[in-house]
Amino acid sequence: MQNHVAFLNEWGDNSLDFEKKNENGTITSTHFIVTALTAVRGDAIEIRRILSAIQKRYFQGSALDSNVVDNDHELRKLILEDLCEAPFQIFALVVDKRQLIGEGLRYKGSFYKFLYRLADRELFRIFPDLQMIAGEIGSDSFMEGFIKYVQQNHISNLFNESSFGFVNAQNEAIVQAADFIAGTLARCYDETVIADQRQDFLDVMQPKLMTIKFWPDVFNPYQVRYDSQDQQYDKGLAELSINLANDFLQGRAKSTVPHVIDQVTTLSYLVFHFRYINAIRYISSFEIMEHIKVRRGKAVSLHYFQTKVIAPLRDAGVLIASSSKGYKLPANESDLYDFVNHSNAIIEPMLSRVKKFRDQIRLATDGKLDVLERNEYSLIRKVVD
Known part of the structure; x- marks a missing residue:
């Protein structure tokens, strides 16, 4: 039906x-x-x-x-x-x-x-x-x-x-x-x-x-809403964002895997708004998830959206900036720092907790047990040290 x-x-x-x-x-x-x-x-x-x-x-x-x-x-x-x-x-x-x-x-x-x-x-x-x-x-x-x-x-x-x-x-x-x-x-x-x-x-x-x-679907930076005198728009960075996004979309457009379809849906939505609506505006998780819901016919959870949609897109090399306001393709240097600052606000407290956890265990075992000594934790160990 x-x-x-x-x-x-x-x-x-x-x-x-x-x-x-x-x-x-x-x-x-x-x-x-x-x-x-x-x-x-x-x-x-x-x-x-x-x-x-x-x-x-x-x-x-x-x-x-x-x-x-x-x-x-x-x-x-x-x-x-x-x-x-x-x-x-x-x-x-x-x-x-x-x-x-x-x-x-x-x-x-x-x-x-x-x-x-x-x-x-x-x-x-x-x-x-x-x-x-x-x-x-x-x-x-x-x-x-x-x-x-x-x-x-x-x-x-x-x-x-x-x-x-x-x-x-x-x-x-x-x-x-x-x-x-x-x-x-x-x-x-x-x-x-x-x-x-x-x-x-x-x-x-x-x-x-x-x-x-x-x-024709040709990227034209002047179709993006921005003030040419405004430092909030970097033409070179905008073109890089679009090109990387299009590379992903062209390679996955025919996929029938549900979570890949959701990735394509999300990225297409971000590209569309970046190019034709407002290159500066962030789009909330709720708005993108509602768009996925319309496409697939049922809602997805925030955890699914973050781990099965946004994270794999970034792993594939797509540039996606994020802040407390949502997600977007980066159009300027500020967008890049928004992502780094947002990530840092999550990573730094977590590393601090890991360090405290490690120190407590080492103190309690007279230094005999270091929970970060295994090879798979070498990167975390270097950062904490």
């Missing part, structure tokens, strides 16, 4: 001609965005309850519509804040169409097929038992073709219960909410409608952002 459901919508057009206007007089979008609001099936009733209140509060009971809000950015932010009270997560695919020139994708058919593969791969990698729901659409849209693509590539069987359903978007508030989120993300990335308030929008959505998959 499918445990997760995704409600999909899209934003943007299929034109790759950026020199002229479209048939309806609009300017060709620079990006194409696919948004999926994912949720545990049992939460759909609560989501609809919250969305119904939003419709009454902001849309006079009518459909949630990003176009109605348009450039009223303060209103958009208020609606976003209310939307994020609902128990869903946001998955998005953001494609910079300007980078498709020369990729053999100038025609709508090949362009859409390219997007089908991207969206399908990312969604079903996260939730192999996902049911997807989209609004009723015409025959010339991305969703219509995507539905056929999914049906052809995910035949229901005992091992894969994925399916695709249609609803009337006027009657399905969650599909409307996916449209609103897609329109908001457009104002964060598309050059034709980008807003000065884009970082405010991302900050509001941040707790709900499972991931945003960007294409």
